[in-house]
Amino acid sequence: MMALEPRSVVQLAGASLSLLGWVLSCLTNYLPQWKNLNLDLNEMENWTVGLWQACVTQEEVGTQCKDFDSFLALPAELRVSRVLMFLSNGLGLLGLLAAGLGLDCLRLGESRRGLKKGLLILGGTVLWAAGVAALVPVSWVAHRTVQEFWDETVPEIVPRWEFGEALFLGWFAGFFLLLGGGLLNCAACSTQAARASGHYVAAETQDHRQHPETNKTHLKI
Numbered sequence: 001m002m003a004l005e006p007r008s009v010v011q012l013a014g015a016s017l018s019l020l021g022w023v024l025s026c027l028t029n030y031l032p033q034w035k036n037l038n039l040d041l042n043e044m045e046n047w048t049v050g051l052w053q054a055c056v057t058q059e060e061v062g063t064q065c066k067d068f069d070s071f072l073a074l075p076a077e078l079r080v081s082r083v084l085m086f087l088s089n090g091l092g093l094l095g096l097l098a099a100g101l102g103l104d105c106l107r108l109g110e111s112r113r114g115l116k117k118g119l120l121i122l123g124g125t126v127l128w129a130a131g132v133a134a135l136v137p138v139s140w141v142a143h144r145t146v147q148e149f150w151d152e153t154v155p156e157i158v159p160r161w162e163f164g165e166a167l168f169l170g171w172f173a174g175f176f177l178l179l180g181g182g183l184l185n186c187a188a189c190s191t192q193a194a195r196a197s198g199h200y201v202a203a204e205t206q207d208h209r210q211h212p213e214t215n216k217t218h219l220k221i
Contacts, residue, residue, distance in 0.1 A: 007187050008104050011120070014183030015099055018127045021176030022092035024169050025134045029085040032065060033164035034141055048164055051082050077144050081137030088133035091126050092177060099123025099184050117188050124184030131177030138170030 032050030039045050044059040055065040068074060071082075100106065102120030142163060149160045 005104070007190050010183050010187040010190070011103050012105070014124070014180045014187060015096070015103060016180070017176045017183065018092070018096055018099065018180030021127075021131065021134075021173045021178075021180055022089070022096060024173035024176065025085065025088050025092055025130070028134065028138065028166050028170040028173055029089060031164075031166040031169070033166045034138075035145055035161040035167075036164045037159055037161050039159055049161070050164075050166060051078055051085065075144075077137070077140050081141060084133045084137045088130045088173075088177075091130035091133060095123045095126035095130055095181065097123070098126060102184075102188070120184055120188040124181040124188065127177050127181030127184065131174045131181060134170055134177060135174035138167045138174070142167050 029051065032053050032055045033048045034051065035049045037047035037049075039047070046057045048055045048057070053065045053067045055063055057063045071079060074082075098119050100123070102116045102118070102123060104116070145161050145163060148154070149162065154160075
């Protein structure tokens with residue numbers, strides 16, 4: 001069985017992390033657990049809010065969700081988060097497709113090394129952008145949640161919103177996309193460096209073959 005070259009391992013690691021980050025970003029977009037509201041007066045009832053709907057979980061009834069009726073009626077952070085999460089999902093898909101075509105393990109277009117390197121760099125850069133687009137909305141919503149939680153103008157008896165599970169998924173998604181895109185770009189640059197050193201060694205070997213007498217003279221001295 002043929003062992004993988006180091007740059008191929010880095011490429012596969014970057015592609016795997018990017019794929020995981022993209023899946024997590026898609027889940028983050030549609031999960032309704034961006035913010036949780038636990039009622040102290042009624043511990044059997046739990047409210048959650050996402051980008052698309054609000055849900056209430058009751059011990060006897062179960063979970064019931066209702067979609068938001070108006071986009072414009074949402075807070076600014078939720079409106080912008082919808083756009084950015086859609087952008088992250090779309091960029092992540094495009095980045096995975098471009099990077100996948102540039103992987104060394106894919107024999108398609110093997111003779112066009114320059115094109116494959118360009119696709120790998122393009123995919124890594126787009127995945128970086130997808131990671132940033134995923135981190136911005138979850139961080140903004142988290143910042144607003146902290147501000148509202150410690151707002152002294154709100155009476156203490158009023159329940160406070162807290163971080164939901166989807167925010168943590170969004171952070172993981174953004175970091176995985178950033179890390180995966182960075183590994184893909186590093187793999188593309190290391191591929192060029194490895195080939196350059198290979199060309200240097202080949203040229204030096206060819207030079208020694210073309211001047212055998214000079215080499216013998218150096219050995220005698």
